[in-house]
Amino acid sequence: MTDERNDETLDALVIGGGAAGLNGALMLARSRRTVVVVDAGEPRNAPAEAVHGLLARDGTPPAELLRAGREEVHRYGGRILNAEVADAVREPDGFAVALADGRTLRARRLLVATGVVDVLPDVPGLAQHWGHDVVHCPYCHGWEVRDRAIGILAIGETSMHQALLFRQLSDDVVYFENGHALGAESRERLAALDVPVVADRVTGVESADDRLAGVRLEDGRIVPREVLAVATRLEARVVGLASLSLPLEELPGGMGMTIRADAFGRTEVPGVWVAGNASNATAQVGAAAAAGALAGAQLNADLATEDADRAVERRRRAGAPATAPVA
Known part of the structure; x- marks a missing residue:
């Protein structure tokens, strides 16, 4: 991603480039949304030699799976940015996300797919x-x-x-x-x-x-x-996201802390979705990817509704009739 695009307002910014984040970005890019994935490059399964329990991909090295996922997102026009998020704040029309390298990205919606940290x-x-x-x-x-x-x-x-x-x-x-x-x-x-x-x-x-x-x-x-x-304690990665005041919840038996969201990944913070281990600490790669796809689709549907509402407002300001003539 080049500096001259810093003033662009994206449809969606995905924070975290694991299975959930990439699959969410894939759904959005295939819906012709402008989407950027910001990834700090610290996948939870990096120490593992292979991914298991993933149909048709069992035994694939984690790095290879992520490489293929990135290529698929690129294929549909999505972009990947290797960077860390330093802060994320709400603005009137969306969010401003400051990166550790000094750049700022703006987006209408956020998908948080930062995963968890295993505390030994x-x-x-x-x-x-x-x-x-x-x-x-x-x-x-x-x-x-x-x-x-x-x-x-x-x-x-x-x-x-x-x-x-x-x-x-x-x-x-x-x-x-x-x-x-x-x-x-x-x-x-x-x-x-x-x-x-x-x-x-x-x-x-x-x-x-x-x-x-x-x-x-x-x-x-x-x-x-x-x-x-x-059994490790599982802590959702929320570094750089404190300003969003994401709702956190303690897991049973002291297992850890995750971000609270509904079944579709929508959080209590308007405009913010979450997917993968950050909200479901025990999800394996397949489940995390599926959650990313679901959250991406729901986020896109929310944007589509907003797009239609904005079109109505433009039509009203132009003085057009409420109902278009039938061809």
């Missing part, structure tokens, strides 16, 4: 294995870690859900309570599934040749493990 437990050594030997989703990574020595690092009773799902994939699963004591019913279930429960707190993880090798406990013991499954 504060365990030394954990982050360096994220997306490889430290995973969170059995549907995203489970097949790849099947039959390996898996540990479940608890962040609360909700980690039992992970334990049951990963136990389907391996006979060698250990549950680390890590200060989050299980209830009697959960303990009985794990016992029935031959999953040992370790009560000691986890103080770190051990590595060997850049691979996860074990879990270090408070008493100094090391439990050999090849994979750790941990």
Whole structure:
């Protein structure tokens, strides 16, 4: 995007260039809307080797999927801008979005598809294995870690859900309570599934040749493990969007914070839609893309109504009859 277009008022500005943002932009561009995607280049699934659970694209590297998506948006006249949003404010006819590089873009509508940040437990050594030997989703990574020595690092009773799902994939699963004591019913279930429960707190993880090798406990013991499954706290990315006062809501069980929106992606802030993980933290790539398409279509329909209303006003100012003559 060139500087001489900075004074243009876009139909829609999409903030975030992942599956949701790109698919939303695709729907808008195919509807002949002027649309720009602003992407900071920090996709949530960047550490992963491949996307899974996506029909006809299972096993595709995330970067390849985004490259193909960008090409499709370009094909219909949409534009991609590699930049970060510093601020976004409402104006009488839409929004002004200031970028970190000093430029300002204006748009009639916004689609927020910024995704979420995975906040890992504060365990030394954990982050360096994220997306490889430290995973969170059995549907995203489970097949790849099947039959390996898996540990479940608890962040609360909700980690039992992970334990049951990963136990389907391996006979060698250990549950680390890590200060989050299980209830009697959960303990009985794990016992029935031959999953040992370790009560000691986890103080770190051990590595060997850049691979996860074990879990270090408070008493100094090391439990050999090849994979750790941990439920992260999911925080919607809202950096640079504070001025919009987007409505946030806490997820059950302390799972995180997302942007509140209706089933079509419309937020309580007029003119702002949201799609993907930013409003549905557990959506996989396919669901996020579908949400982007739905939000893009709804946003376009809103613009179409506004376009018609503006045409009516122009017609009235010109003194034209309320009803056009029948040909």
